[in-house]
Amino acid sequence: MLKIENLHATVGGKEVLKGLDLEVPAGEVHAMMGPNGSGKSTLSYVIAGRDGYEITKGRILFDGKDTAEMEPEERAAAGLFLAFQYPVEIPGVTTTNFLKTALNAVRKARGEKELDAVAFLKLQKEKTAALGIDTLMLKRGLNVGFSGGEKKRNEVLQLTMLSPKFAVLDETDSGLDIDALKIVAEGVNSLRGADRGFLVITHYQRLLDYIKPDRVHVLAGGKIVKSGGPELALELEKDGYGVFAEQNGKAA
Amino acid sequence: MTAAKKQKTGGTDHPLLRGCGHIESGNTPDWVAALRETATESFAVTGLPTPAWEDWKYTALRALDNMDFARDTGLSAVPYYHAPFALPEMISLRILGGRLVKNATELPRGLEIHTLKDVWHEDWVAHYLAVPGNFADTPLEALNAACLCDGIVIRVAAGTRIEAPVLLSFLHENTDAEETQLSMPRILIAVEEGAALTVIEHHTGRGKYFTNQAATITVHKGAKLGHYRWQDEDKQSGFHITTTRLSCFDGAEYDGFTLTTGAKLSRHEIFADLLGEEIRCILNGAYRLGERQHTDTTLKTGHFEPRSTSKQIYKGVLNDQARAVFQGKIHVHRHAQGTDGHQLNHALLLSGEAEIDAKPELEIYADDVKCAHGATSGKLDDQALFYLKSRGIPENTAKDMLIEAFLGEAIEAIGHTAVRDAFLHLQNTAEQEAAA
Structure with a gap:
């Protein structure tokens, strides 16, 4: 579904990704772990198509299609989603207005019928309740005055509302307490x-x-240095990233 | 070319004075004749201001130099006009060629609305308008007075609170003629002691015209006026200048807001004199311009007595080669202790060629005051734009959402809830039109 081949990418002229290969087939969940500064967030922005994150070599295929020429909104319409590590605050745009505009834009791009106000509010109510989000939040400016945890829940709300084909979750766990973490995980699951x-x-x-x-x-250091099953995560938890620090340091 | 070159400065045969055409003199009160004479003499000396004038440094009226003018007779039909919104009980009036079109609307008790000519013999009208003004610094106001032949007079009797908002629609239609039509609306609004009123102005039209309005507004002791304007003149060939003289007395509240989306060139100059204590005077606004549109907001607020509050917060969005000027001055006189003055201009520049010239000024002669002023300019937030786009929202829609949110914050401050909602909606409509 998502296939990344020999990806090299620069940010502000500095090479951060240095030959990354990854394939995530449909139906699978892959975890990307690594020390700070290894290029994790860069990878997420490159996949989403953010300006300033330039691919210098290699390519990202989504459903077999090269995404290089696709605008961020085209990627979203095609079914890609990025849950931000740092969701952006936008005063004056309510969460509801934002969700409705986004959902209908995506539906329209996919050739589906746009939802009317009633159908939209019903869907929003259902998804909001599932994530334990206070509906008052939806009337406020997008992410404005939200706590870290509320912002992350709001990201997952967008995820469940837009139900994309492929989602990248960038440190969605940071800033969450254990209860919030469970709720967010349920949303994803x-x-x-x-x-x-x-x-x-x-x-x-x-x-x-x-x-x-x-x-x-x-x-x-900008590339995948080890892959394995779920047990690899447990090893890392136990041993830390020390063994990879050298590679990372060399890269930086 | 030299022979054809039109006179630029001064003289009583200035094209703009000539454009006013014949002004009837029969049966006019003495004060009108005297005012016209003083104003004509003053304009003959000054002519139109040039960028050499300090207050006109950023706004050039050169475009008016080479035009032929004709007085707007107000006879052209304006069939396409629909009020931009309907508010409960709204009293809707049309002004064509600076003249009020009479209609049979029954007015609430205590509210008077007249065409100036009908009441200019009355003492109270002369009291407000027969001011032997000094026009040396305000040539456009002089031009309006020089051509004075009618106007709109609104008065609310003491103690009367009028719930029904009054909508004044100033309409222009001049798509065929060679000449630029001149329209010189003269407005008087007097809200007597303890009274309250809401007035909305909508300035719109099509074709070549120049609206040069002068307004005298007095909000007496304990009175309230909500005054909301939408300057929606023709973007290609409409010119609009308004000079407002606002006087407020003890405990008065003036809530003013100007939304500027129209006109090739516009300027709103307000002289706000806070002549009493504990006045609350709000002069807010928002502008959204594109192409080569130009707007100028020049505010001069004078605090003369203690403990009054004045606020001037403008937000604007400029695209293409549009340009905005914001000049604000708060003058706190010696007696005005406890003054609270606040002045800000925030501009978003959407293109590298758009320009904002902001000049906030404070002049303070009292020692116990709280005053702040500032100006910012910036671009649309890239992060916010990317966030919206990453959710599938097309770039233009995403930009509109951010612009709408930015201007919405200014519009939200409108004190009258129904007008506020209507203006928020107007802003959206104006954007959709601009995008189409």
């Missing part, structure tokens, strides 16, 4: 299925107790 894939980026193993990955990769 509810979407798992044979035709959907996930890339879960995390620094800690904790989230993977709740979202069980099929594969775990270690990113260091």
Whole structure:
């Protein structure tokens, strides 16, 4: 579903990804772990198509299609989703207005009928309740005055509302207490299925107790240095990233 | 070319004075004749201001130099006009060629609305308008007075609170003629002691015209006026200048807001005199311009007595080669202890060629005051834009959402709830039109 081949990418002229290969087939959840500065967030932004994150070599294929020329909104319409590590605050745009505009834009791009206000509110109510989100939050400016945990829940709300084919979760666990972590994981797990894939980026193993990955990769120095089954995450938890620090250091 | 070159400065045969055409003199009160004469003499000396004038440094009226003018007779039909919104009990009036079109609307008790000519013999009208003004610094106001032949007069009797908002629609239609039509609306709004009123102005039209409005507004002791304007003139060939003289007395509340989306060139100059204590005077606004549109907001607020509050918060969005000017001055006189003055201009520049010139100024002669002023300019937030796009929202929609949110914050401050909602909606509509 998502296939990354020999990806080299620069940020502000500095090469951060240096030949990364990854394939996540439909129906699987892969975890991407690694020390700080290894390029995890860069990878997520490159997949989403953020300006300033430039691919210098290699390519990212989504459903067999090269994403290089696709705008972020085209990627979203095609079914890619990024849950941000640092969700952006937008005063004056309410969460409801934002969700409705996004959902209908995506539906329209997919040739589906746009939802009217009634159908939209019904869906929103259902998804909001499942994540334990206070509906008052939906009337406020997007992420404005939200706590770290509320922001992350809001990301997962967007995920469940838009139900993309493939989601990248960038450190969605950071800033969450254990109860919030469980709720967020349930939200993600509810979407798992044979035709959907996930890339879960995390620094800690904790989230993977709740979202069980099929594969775990270690990113260091801009490339994948080790891959394995779920047990790899447990090893990392025990031994730390020390063994990869050298590779990471060399890269930086 | 030299022979054809039109006179630029001064003289009583200035094209703009000539454009006013014949002004009837029969049966006009003495004060009108005297005012016209003083104003004509003043304009003959100054002519139009040039960028050499300090207050006009950023706004050039060159475009008016080479035009031929004709007085707007107000006879052209304006069939397409629909009020931009309907508010409960709204009293809707049309002004064509600076003249009020009479209609049979029955007015609430205590509210008077007249065409100036009908009441200019009355003492109270002369009291407000027969001011032997000094026009040396305000040539456009002089031009309006020089051509004075009618206007709109609104008065609310003491102690009367009028719930029904009054909508004044200033309409222009001049798509065929060679000449630029001149329209010189003269407005008087007097809210007597303890009274309350809401007035909305909508300035719109099509074709070549120049609206040069002068307004005298007095909010007496304990009175309230909500005054909301939408300047929606023709973007290609409409010119709009308004000079407002606002006087507030003890405990008065003036809540003003101007939304500017129209006109090739516009300027709103307000002289707000806070002549009493504990006045609350709000002069807020928002602008959204594109192409080569130009707008200028020049505010001069004078605090003369203790403990009054004044606020001037403007937010604007400029695209293409559009340009905005914001000049604000708060003058706190010696007696005005406890003054609270606040002035800000925030501009978003969507293109490298758009320009904002902001000049906030404070002049303080009292020692116990709280005053702040500032100006910012910036671009749309890239992070926010990427966030919206990453959720599938197309770039143009995402930009509109951010712009709407930015201007919405200014509009939210409108004190009258129904007008606020209507203006929020207007802003959205104006954007959709701009995008289409």
